[in-house]
Amino acid sequence: MFPAAAKPNGVLPGFRLGLGYTLTYLTLLVLIPLAGLILMSGQLSWADFWATATGDRALASYRVTFGASFAAAAVNALFGLIVAWVLVRYPFPGKRFVDALVDLPFALPTAVAGITLATLYAENGWIGEQLATLGIRIAFKPAGIVVALIFVTLPFVVRTLQPVIEDIEAEVEEAAASLGASRWQTFSRVLLPGIFPAWLTGFTLAFSRAIGEFGSVIFIAGNMPLISEITPLLIISKLEQYDVLGATALAVVMLVISFVMLLVINLLQWWAANRHSKSRDGDGAAGAVALAGARP
Amino acid sequence: MTARRATAEPRWVRLLLTGIALGFLFLFLVLPLISVFWEAFAQGAQAYWDALKDSEAKSAMLLTLTIAALVLPFNIAFGVAAAWAIAKFEFRGKSLLTTLIDLPFAVSPVVAGLIFIILFGAQGFFGDWLAANDIKIIFALPGMILATLFVTFPFVARELIPLMQAQGRDEEEAAVSLGASGWQMFWRVTLPNIKWGLMYGVILANARAMGEFGAVSVVSGHIRGETNTLPLHVEILYNEYNQIGAFAAATVLALLGLVTLVAKTIVEWRMRKETEMLTAELPPEKTELPPSVVTERP
Numbered sequence: 001m002f003p004a005a006a007k008p009n010g011v012l013p014g015f016r017l018g019l020g021y022t023l024t025y026l027t028l029l030v031l032i033p034l035a036g037l038i039l040m041s042g043q044l045s046w047a048d049f050w051a052t053a054t055g056d057r058a059l060a061s062y063r064v065t066f067g068a069s070f071a072a073a074a075v076n077a078l079f080g081l082i083v084a085w086v087l088v089r090y091p092f093p094g095k096r097f098v099d100a101l102v103d104l105p106f107a108l109p110t111a112v113a114g115i116t117l118a119t120l121y122a123e124n125g126w127i128g129e130q131l132a133t134l135g136i137r138i139a140f141k142p143a144g145i146v147v148a149l150i151f152v153t154l155p156f157v158v159r160t161l162q163p164v165i166e167d168i169e170a171e172v173e174e175a176a177a178s179l180g181a182s183r184w185q186t187f188s189r190v191l192l193p194g195i196f197p198a199w200l201t202g203f204t205l206a207f208s209r210a211i212g213e214f215g216s217v218i219f220i221a222g223n224m225p226l227i228s229e230i231t232p233l234l235i236i237s238k239l240e241q242y243d244v245l246g247a248t249a250l251a252v253v254m255l256v257i258s259f260v261m262l263l264v265i266n267l268l269q270w271w272a273a274n275r276h277s278k279s280r281d282g283d284g285a286a287g288a289v290a291l292a293g294a295r296p
Numbered sequence: 297m298t299a300r301r302a303t304a305e306p307r308w309v310r311l312l313l314t315g316i317a318l319g320f321l322f323l324f325l326v327l328p329l330i331s332v333f334w335e336a337f338a339q340g341a342q343a344y345w346d347a348l349k350d351s352e353a354k355s356a357m358l359l360t361l362t363i364a365a366l367v368l369p370f371n372i373a374f375g376v377a378a379a380w381a382i383a384k385f386e387f388r389g390k391s392l393l394t395t396l397i398d399l400p401f402a403v404s405p406v407v408a409g410l411i412f413i414i415l416f417g418a419q420g421f422f423g424d425w426l427a428a429n430d431i432k433i434i435f436a437l438p439g440m441i442l443a444t445l446f447v448t449f450p451f452v453a454r455e456l457i458p459l460m461q462a463q464g465r466d467e468e469e470a471a472v473s474l475g476a477s478g479w480q481m482f483w484r485v486t487l488p489n490i491k492w493g494l495m496y497g498v499i500l501a502n503a504r505a506m507g508e509f510g511a512v513s514v515v516s517g518h519i520r521g522e523t524n525t526l527p528l529h530v531e532i533l534y535n536e537y538n539q540i541g542a543f544a545a546a547t548v549l550a551l552l553g554l555v556t557l558v559a560k561t562i563v564e565w566r567m568r569k570e571t572e573m574l575t576a577e578l579p580p581e582k583t584e585l586p587p588s589v590v591t592e593r594p
Contacts, residue, residue, distance in 0.1 A: 010465070010469060011469055011472050011473060012384055012385070012465055012468055012469060012472060012481075013472065013478035013481070014380055014381075014478055014482075015380075015381060015384075015385045015387075017377070018377040018378070018380040018381035018385075019377075019381040019385075019387070021373070021374065021377040021378075022374065022377050022378040022381055022382075022393070022397075023393075025370075025374045025377075026378075026393075026396060026397065029442070029445055029446060029449060030396070030399055030400060030446065030449060031396070032415075033411035033412060033414075033415055033446070034399070034403075034411060036411055036414045036415045036420075036421060037407070037410070037411050037414055039421075040414045040420075040421075079316070079317070079320045082313055082316050082317050082320070083317040083320065083321065085313065085317075086313050086314050086317040086318075087317070090310050090313070090314050092314055092318075096561075098318070098321060100557055100558075100560075100561045101321065101325055101326070101557070102321070102325075103557060103560065104325050104329065104553065104557060105325070106500075106503070107503050107552075107553035107554070107556040107557050107560070108329075108507070108549070108550060108553035109503075109506070109507025109508075109509060109526075109527050109549045109552070109553065110507065110509050110510070110527075111507075111509045111527040111528075111530045111531055111546075111549070112332060112507075112527070112530065112546040112549045112550055112553070113328065115530060115531075115534045115542055115543070115546060116328045116331050116332050116335075116543075116546070117328060119331060119335055119539075119543075120327065120328060120331050126327065126331065127323075127327070150324060151324055151325075151328065154324060154325070170303065173303035174303055177303050183303075183304075183305055183306070183309075186303070208402065211404070212402075212403065212404025212405065212406070212407070213404075213405075214404065214405050214406050214509065214510035214513075215405070215509030215510050215513075215527070219531075219534065232404050232405070232406035232407075232510065233406075235406050235407070235410060236406060236513075236514065239410065239413065239514065242419070244413065244414065244417065244419045244420075247410055248410070248414065251404075251406075251407045251410050251411075254404050254407055255403065255407060258402040258403055258404065258407075259402070261402065262395070262398070262399075262402045266395070
């Protein structure tokens with residue numbers, strides 16, 4: 001840290017104004033409303049809460065939500081690694097354009113993604129038609145949820161890996177090669193362990209975003225209770241039946257899971273930062289990850 | 297070149313990986329983007345324009361713009377205030393505060409909508425009082441503004457905090473010790489330094505504010521011509537099997553997304569250029585140092 005930090009709150013003005021405004025705004029807009037959710041769930045007895053949170057439909061919705069989120073994050077982990085590697089290492093025409101395009105899912109409203117993917121993967125859609133001849137159906141099935149979540153969480157792994165791959169020192173690879181390692185050995189034994197914490201962070205960011213996603217999923221999911229109904233949709237259907245307490249119970253479950261994910265992400269990033277103490281605070285990556293996840 | 301050979305993949309591997317990466321991105325990004333416009337123009341340009349000129353589409357666009365215009369100033373002011381306090385001063389609980397600012401990103405949009413129903417809805421904590429005083433928040437504009445404020449809350453702050461931390465406080469301290477007032481210092485020193493970072497945060501917050509679906513959907517009540525934003529309008533038309541109408545409205549949002557991408561890329565480019573100007577005086581092998589080190593030059 002710089003020496004000035006040792007002398008707390010030196011000559012600069014505006015500390016009270018800045019912090020006061022921040023705390024007031026945070027309390028009014030975020031803390032009180034979230035506390036209201038917890039308070040409302042207190043109106044349920046423990047038995048009622050438990051019955052709602054672990055009802056058949058709720059349990060099935062957790063399975064669908066977590067299963068699809070995990071599958072989507074795993075697909076993005078694999079392809080995201082390849083995309084990040086290609087974008088950093090290989091020259092090809094139009095690379096800057098492709099690089100900018102990776103952030104599209106963050107810029108495109110989720111409802112647009114939802115109706116577009118549903119149309120593409122429906123049986124008469126461009127992709128759905130091809131898959132139907134192979135006997136594969138995606139739209140209005142749980143697989144459709146995975147497709148929507150792959151789209152929505154696509155940038156996370158790419159954007160967390162890019163700065164880390166950029167920072168790999170050439171000496172490391174040269175040393176491995178000069179000691180007789182094949183290219184694949186160098187990658188799997190030397191490079192992969194180095195980028196692993198960032199890779200896992202990207203996966204977790206994608207997974208955590210996928211769990212809460214709503215807009216892109218509902219159009220393609222089919223939304224069959226017990227089969228293809230995600231937890232956020234179940235919350236809404238409880239609300240539409242004026243069952244605010246039921247919706248609250250499920251929302252508390254989701255909120256707790258969000259907190260756990262936030263904690264895991266913070267730990268992972270701390271690990272990645274320690275492992276890669278020289279990695280830059282990549283501006284573009286920070287901004288991209290900023291869009292929907294936790295701190296890079 | 298021979299030294300580089302040993303640390304590069306064979307040509308066929310490079311081609312294969314490039315092919316896989318571009319194929320994946322084409323399938324999941326480019327094809328959907330083309331499809332939006334393709335579906336919107338499926339029955340020709342006339343049908344497309346008619347769908348856009350529809351009065352409900354127009355009022356949805358107006359509402360979306362109104363919400364963004366009302367939400368952004370609050371979150372900009374908050375972002376600057378929070379970043380100022382966190383980046384330029386030391387105090388206890390700072391890392392907790394930073395984590396709390398990120399909280400809205402971790403919460404599902406549906407939960408973000410629900411918390412305002414719990415506060416202000418008919419069965420909510422203030423529901424009776426609001427009804428007695430004839431104030432409508434839920435299923436009306438105020439609720440949609442609150443939900444949008446919540447989901448776009450962290451954008452500006454989290455762009456500015458690392459940027460202002462990296463810039464340190466030397467320049468502001470110099471301005472103050474030379475007799476500048478607080479506002480002079482802010483307008484002439486701080487704001488010019490953070491303008492690109494601020495713009496970056498605003499671009500992202502704006503895209504989310506205009507495109508938000510889940511949170512706004514929960515509190516809007518879907519009253520046609522009144523509480524339908526453009527994304528909600530897209531949903532209604534799609535569910536009515538009005539494919540042209542839904543995709544015509546979707547093209548407006550897709551264009552918003554594309555403009556966001558272009559603006560974001562330009563701002564990123566400007567920020568990189570300014571960092572390069574800062575690092576130009578350092579020896580070449582040190583240009584990769586983190587910004588905090590870069591700005592610590594004597």
